[in-house]
Amino acid sequence: MNSSPIRVLIVDDSATVRKILSDALRNAAGIEVVGTAPDPYVAREKILALKPDVLTLDIEMPRMDGLTFLKKLMEYKPMPVIMISSLGQASCHATMEAFRLGAVDVLAKPHGPYSVGDLANTLADKVRSAAQANPRAFAPSRTSAVSASQPAAGKAVASSLPAFASRRLIAIGASTGGPQTIAHIVSQFPADMPPVVITQHMPPVFTAHFAERMKKTCMMDVKEAQDGDELRPGRILIAPGDFHMTLQRSAAGARVRIAGGPLVCFSRPSVDVMFASVAQTYAEQAIGVLLTGMGSDGARGMLQMRQAGATTIAQDEATSIVFGMPREAIRMGAATSVLPLDQIASNVLTQLTQQIARKNQHAR
Known part of the structure; x- marks a missing residue:
């Protein structure tokens, strides 16, 4: 096993931010x-000279912006990139574009009286995760969201998802590399898909922009979840950054609950929290999908889903940007299927139609 340290190059036009990020990683x-x-011009020379394993990259810089540099970098020398973004609307939108171009993670830019101690663990974890990324998965071509104007893979079965399907649920969890991977999958879902809930490890504010971005390339309605939002066909709800999302079901319908609480698997929102709630509320009527990400969040919750009778799918190693979370689920026996990215959406739709067919048979 390679014991060499992970080599990091920090690219930011602010000397203050460069020092904060450097100090956060020092120990x-x-x-x-x-x-x-x-700036990117200096960065280009240092990449060639220093051969870093991971790059942190600012969005807004003089001479060349971060997005332009990222696009060139992924074309000529693909490597793991963590975007450092402010919370302004323009920067958040640019960060979503950066994911499409191949960035693997995002960190909110430190500002004001920022504590290096507060940042150290988060940044170090992101660097370690990024260093495990699969270089073959960096290219944006595989995971770019399909245009909403293109025929989606699920379109052909849209008419075979009757009202019965509204009692089903799709639950998706992801971390590092998740935004582009999730977009690739849900862009193939038909407009009358059963409700979809998503937990993606992402800082506050960015999840709302993630939802807005997906809405443009998806036939379903997409929104950042708010406490009490209704689960209904044709709707995707995304757990807001720094809050857990659970489900509540009654005779009056199903809704999501959004609340704080302790970190679970070092995460909030946590995929485990969402999956465990899905197991309790939907059981065999649910399909769970665990995608790229470092660590083990989601594995135990997926096992609970499988034990409750749900169909469970883990992304395979070859197409995962980071294989940690799916690997752990597979190791625990939580996944009923292990599939490459390009087969996940069609398999979810196949599972739904098969469930409908079995339900109709039992009704006769």
Whole structure:
């Protein structure tokens, strides 16, 4: 096993931010900041000279913006990139575009009286996760969302999802590399798909922009979930950053509950929390999908889903940007299927139509 430290290059036009990020990683085990750069032109030379394993990249910089540099980098020298973004609307939208171009993660830019201690663990974890990323999965071509104007893979079965399907649920969890992977899948879902709930590890504010971005490339309605939002066909609800999302079902219908609480698997929102709630409320009427991400969040919850009778799908290693979360679910026996990214959406639709067919048979 390679014991060399993960080599990090920090690219940011702010000397203050460069120092904060460098200080945050200074004492992180197994990580070495090999250099910093104030703009992409300096960064290009330092990438060639220092050969970093991971890059942190600012969105807004002089001479060349972060998106333009990222696009060139992924074309000529693909490598794991963590975007450092402010919480402004323009920067958040640019960050969503950065995911499409191949960035693997995002960190909110430190500002004001920011504590290096507050940042250290989060940034170090993101660097370690990014360093495990699969280089073959960086290219945006595979995971770019399908245009809403294109025929989606699920379109052909839209008419075979009757009202019965509204009592079903699709639950999706992801972390590192998840935004582009999720977009690829849901862009293939028909407009009358059963309700979909998504937990993606992402900071506050960014989840709302993630929802807005997906809405443009998806036939379903997409929104960042609010407490009490109704689960209904044709709707995707995304857990807001820094809040857990659970489900509540009654004779009056099904809704999501949004609340704080302790970190679970070092995460909030947590996929485990959502999946465990799905197991309790939907059981065999649910389909769970666990995608790319570092760590184990979602594995135990997926096992609970499978034990409750749900269909469960884990993304395979070859197409995962980081295989940690799916690997753990597979190791625990939580996944009923292990599939490449390009087969997940069609398999979900196949499972739904088969469930409908079995239900109709039992009704006769």
